[in-house]
Amino acid sequence: MLYDKYRNVYYRFACPNTTVDNNDSYLEIIRSGKKQFSILILDYNFNIIGETLFPEYTYVPTVHFINEDGLYISCSHFKNPNYNDDWLKFQRFELVEE
Secondary structure, three states, rough: OOOOOOEEEEEEEEOOOOOOOOOHHHHHHHHHOOOOOEEEEOOOOOEEEEEEEOOOOOOOOEEEEEEEEEEEEOOOOOOOOOOOOOOOOOEOOOOOOO
C-alpha cells in the first residue's frame, strides 16, 4: 500500500488471477510485475473510493513513484509494443473526481 500525501489517499496494487501462455517465460513476466494488475484507491479511513484495472502487459506495477502532480507508473513492460530496452518510461496518472 502506498500513501499519497498530496491527495490524502492510499493506493493498493492487486493482481487478479490470470492465465499465461505456455510459450511465455513465467520468470520474465513475474519480474515485470505480472500480466495484469489493478489499483484500489482508498480514502484516509480506508474506504474504497475507486479502482482501475490496467491493460495486460503494458505497465510494471513494481516500478512507480508519487509526485505532486500524480502517480507515475512505468510503462516499460517487456511485452509492451512500445518497449525499448534503452529507456525506462513512465506514465502519469491523475486522481480526478467524477
